[in-house]
Structures are given as structure tokens and as C-alpha cells.
Amino acid sequence: MKQKKKWYDFLWIVSLSYLILGFFNILFAWLGLLCFFIPLIIAIAGGNKAYCNKFCGRGQLFSLIGGRFGLSRKKDIPKWLKSAWFRYGFLIFFFVMFFMMLWNTYLVFAGTKDLNTAVTLLWTFRLPWRWAYHGTLFSDGVAQFAFGFYSVMLTSTVLGLFTMVLCKPRSWCVYCPMGTMTQLICKAKHVTSSRKK
Amino acid sequence: MIKRKAAVSIRECAACGCCMKICPKRAITIHKGIYANVNKDLCVGCGLCAKECPASIITLEVTEQ
Ligand code: SF4
Ligand code: SF4
Ligand code: SF4
Numbered sequence: 001m002k003q004k005k006k007w008y009d010f011l012w013i014v015s016l017s018y019l020i021l022g023f024f025n026i027l028f029a030w031l032g033l034l035c036f037f038i039p040l041i042i043a044i045a046g047g048n049k050a051y052c053n054k055f056c057g058r059g060q061l062f063s064l065i066g067g068r069f070g071l072s073r074k075k076d077i078p079k080w081l082k083s084a085w086f087r088y089g090f091l092i093f094f095f096v097m098f099f100m101m102l103w104n105t106y107l108v109f110a111g112t113k114d115l116n117t118a119v120t121l122l123w124t125f126r127l128p129w130r131w132a133y134h135g136t137l138f139s140d141g142v143a144q145f146a147f148g149f150y151s152v153m154l155t156s157t158v159l160g161l162f163t164m165v166l167c168k169p170r171s172w173c174v175y176c177p178m179g180t181m182t183q184l185i186c187k188a189k190h191v192t193s194s195r196k197k
Numbered sequence: 198m199i200k201r202k203a204a205v206s207i208r209e210c211a212a213c214g215c216c217m218k219i220c221p222k223r224a225i226t227i228h229k230g231i232y233a234n235v236n237k238d239l240c241v242g243c244g245l246c247a248k249e250c251p252a253s254i255i256t257l258e259v260t261e262q
Pocket of ligand 2: 246
């Protein structure tokens with residue numbers, strides 16, 4: 001009855017490694033751009049959500065920990081969490097925070113601000129992360145971006161784990177900004193074809 | 198004969214594909230990255246997808262056949 005496992009069913013290992021590498025050298029955080037651009041490229045070029053449906057290691061990680069290992073109450077998520085206004089609102093909020101992070105990086109690049117070797121969790125809590133900083137390449141800004149991007153990734157993982165435990169394993173996928181964005185792109189792409197139906 | 202088939206609330210669907218992955222009959226596809234589409238001919242009404250869906254928007258509807 002079970003569907004056969006494919007190579008991409010193991011991409012959760014990549015996601016897990018990414019999170020772990022960030023504890024050793026923050027510059028690895030740059031690799032995270034892959035799970036930013038790949039889904040966008042698939043959605044824009046292919047017009048589908050194959051990334052979510054097949055390749056996303058984070059979603060797999062949640063279904064593994066919450067599903068296989070049972071670390072989840074498996075309860076329905078609250079209604080507001082799946083409402084359109086929350087999903088789109090969260091996407092916008094995420095974008096605003098993302099651009100603030102980019103702006104911060106720019107300031108460090110420009111030399112107006114000093115490098116801050118902290119990881120900001122949930123946009124509020126500054127965790128000292130100096131141990132993972134072993135110098136940078138080219139400019140302090142390169143490291144600043146790594147800290148900023150890793151903050152984004154860690155924050156979304158923590159939020160995802162939180163809702164995984166409280167609700168269903170992959171609850172994060174309901175309000176995941178990448179998921180919402182790729183779905184929006186697909187909707188936009190198929191506006192004409194779906195109108196015909 | 199009365200049968201139960203999975204029905205998706207399309208408007209609320211996040212197109213995450215969890216339901217597609219779990220379905221033993223491969224009855225679900227993600228339509229153009231927008232919503233989950235159930236092939237009623239393949240669906241046997243086991244309810245696995247309804248359990249798996251993180252948004253809990255799949256219900257089993259009774260259909261006469
Ligand atoms: S919704 Fe987000 S976490 Fe879930 S599969 Fe898609 S990109 Fe991954
Ligand atoms: S009820 Fe069972 S057979 Fe029907 S779509 Fe859901 S998982 Fe597949
Ligand atoms: S699991 Fe639920 S939200 Fe995800 S694609 Fe299926 S019906 Fe839609």
C-alpha cells in the first residue's frame with residue numbers, strides 16, 4: 001500500500017544538516033538561499049508547487065518528527081491560522097522583516113554599522129552566536145547576511161516545531177510564507193486557464 | 198450502494214501536497230499548484246488524507262453510486 005520512497009524523500013537530511021551547520025560556521029547560512037530560489041523558480045517556470053509537494057526537506061522533517069516519531073498532538077489547527085487574511089498577512093509580515101534584514105546587511109556592507117554576531121529568534125530574542133563566527137569573506141556584510149538569514153530559517157523552524165507539537169505535524173505548511181507565495185504565483189500564472197472552468 | 202469519497206475545501210487549500218503523499222490509491226493530484234484534486238474514481242474513502250491534511254479541510258462525503 002505504501003508509496004515507494006524516492007531520492008527526494010530524503011531531503012529532510014539536507015534541511016537538518018543546514019540547521020546543524022549553522023551552529024558551527026554561520027557562513028553556511030548562505031546555502032539557505034537555495035530553498036528560497038528553487039521553489040520560486042519552480043513556481044515561476046513550471047507553474048506548480050512541486051517544491052512543496054516533493055522536494056521541501058523542512059516539510060518532510062516536520063512529518064517525520066511529528067508523524068513518525070509522534071511528537072504532535074495531531075489536533076486541528078485553529079480556524080484563523082488557515083484563513084486567507086492570516087496567511088497573506090503573515091507573508092507580508094515575513095517580507096517586511098526580510099527586507100529589514102537586507103537593509104541591515106546593506107548598512108554593514110556600507111560600513112555605517114558594525115557586524116552583530118547574534119541570531120535573532122522570533123524577530124525579538126537576540127541569541128549570542130559568536131561561537132559560529134570564524135571570520136568572514138570579502139566584507140563584514142557577508143557574515144551579517146548569514147546571521148540574518150539564519151535567523152529567518154531558525155525562526156521559521158521554531159514556529160513550525162511549535163505548531164507541529166500543538167496541531168498537526170505539517171501545520172507550518174498552512175501558513176508557510178514560501179508555500180503561500182508559490183501558491184500565489186501559480187494562481188497568477190493560471191488565472192486565465194482557471195477562469196475557463 | 199453508499200460510498201464515501203474525499204472532498205477538499207478548495208478555497209482553503211494550501212496546495213502543500215500532504216494528502217497526495219499519503220493517499221494509498223494515488224487519487225490526489227495538486228491541480229496546477231493551487232489546490233488538491235481528488236479523482237473520485239480512484240478514491241476508496243479510507244480517510245487517510247483527511248487525517249493528514251494540516252489544514253483539516255478534507256471531509257468524507259457520502260456519494261451514491
Ligand atoms: S509550505 Fe513551506 S514548509 Fe511546507 S512544503 Fe512548502 S515550502 Fe516546505
Ligand atoms: S480517502 Fe483515501 S483513497 Fe480517498 S483520496 Fe483520501 S487517502 Fe486517497
Ligand atoms: S493536505 Fe490539505 S491543504 Fe494540503 S494540499 Fe491536501 S487538501 Fe490542500
